[in-house]
Amino acid sequence: MRQTTIRKSISCSGIGLHSGKKVHLSLRPAPEDAGVLFCVRDEDGSRFLKPAPDAVRSTRLATTLARGKDAIATVEHILAAVRGMGIDNIRIEVQGGELPIMDGSAAPFVYLLRLAGLQEQGRARRVLALKKPVEFVRDGKWIKAAPHQGFAVDYAIEFPHPLIGRQQLSFDCTPESFARNVAKARTFGFLHEVEMLRQNGLALGGSLENAVVLDEYGVLNDDGLRYKDEFVRHKVLDFVGDMAMAELPLWGRFEVFASGHALNNEFLRHITDNADEYLCEMHLSGVGVAAHDAPLRPAVAEAAIA
Structure with a gap:
């Protein structure tokens, strides 16, 4: 399996969740081994921010990536x-200090990426693979992880609300399953929380156009839910983004x-700070089929996958 980037550049504009102001986004191809690179653009020029667990400055409302005075909010979608x-490999250019919230899901970004097209590159894909089980528990919330060839999530939430209660979703991430089952799930919040945030000058761009809002009994959005279990699906979306x-x-x-953004980031910091114990780098090549639950090999190994 080889690395990929997008075939051409593509741009869009939208409203920022935090500021409520118009922000601009451009997606551009990037060379092999560049990874994901954010670019802050303003009147002072362009500066680059590389995603990293310890580069997360804030997890309130959304995940904010920062280095020094430069910050980009709402990067998880x-x-x-x-x-x-x-x-x-992709370059993500942002003007306005945050990503546009769009409709509160990842579906508009999937649409943009599909319009840009996918370009296969020459080098083998590199991944960080868990090489032993790990449990991370905080205040009754947890993330438990084990080796697996791919990215799979079994996610459960529980809210004392008649429309949510306990929801659970098992998800094996592929481009097809992500676009079909997770990407369209919107962020959600409760009316009393929204009112409190507004009073404190936060979430100024939030609306029923880009979030599911619940009162004590149901959903305030006229169009209702996209899935009966849209809430847990969005939590899975956030988890994919935070990882x-x-x-x-x-x-x-x-x-x-x-879990939420804060615990997701604590977990990721834990396993990357202790990478020698938990992680190995793998280079994926070949066209053979490997069993999904086969043991993961050392960092220098080549993994043949479907």
């Missing part, structure tokens, strides 16, 4: 789309309960 669609803060695509099977 575009990162989920990039990883979900199997793109290794994409790793230097390379991450391989493993993840069992998750009630």
